[in-house]
Amino acid sequence: MAWGILVVAGFLEIVWSLALKRSDGFTHLWPSVFGITVATVSLLLLTVALKTLPLATAYTVWVGIGAVGVAAVGITRLDEPATPMRLTFIALIVLAVIGLRITDR
Numbered sequence: 794m795a796w797g798i799l800v801v802a803g804f805l806e807i808v809w810s811l812a813l814k815r816s817d818g819f820t821h822l823w824p825s826v827f828g829i830t831v832a833t834v835s836l837l838l839l840t841v842a843l844k845t846l847p848l849a850t851a852y853t854v855w856v857g858i859g860a861v862g863v864a865a866v867g868i869t870r871l872d873e874p875a876t877p878m879r880l881t882f883i884a885l886i887v888l889a890v891i892g893l894r895i896t897d898r
């Protein structure tokens with residue numbers, strides 16, 4: 794159950810990051826409010842997951858999901874570059890998250 798909550802929290806990190814991008818430095822009210830609200834929910838879910846998961850593993854997985862998700866959206870929707878080196882490092886983040894999940898037993 795904690796892993797599922799952590800994954801949801803990670804996906805919400807993607808959502809709030811993109812909302813804050815749309816807020817344009819908090820100059821647009823509704824994207825700002827939405828982003829802060831979703832960030833709060835994401836942190837609350839992370840807190841719930843931390844009741845049973847190790848801190849280092851949970852936090853790294855949470856950040857990894859957010860980082861890879863935001864990078865993927867940036868490449869696919871925001872015309873950010875998809876250079877071989879960038880894709881390699883994104884893949885390394887994915888491998889690290891998988892490795893932490895596998896070794897957390």
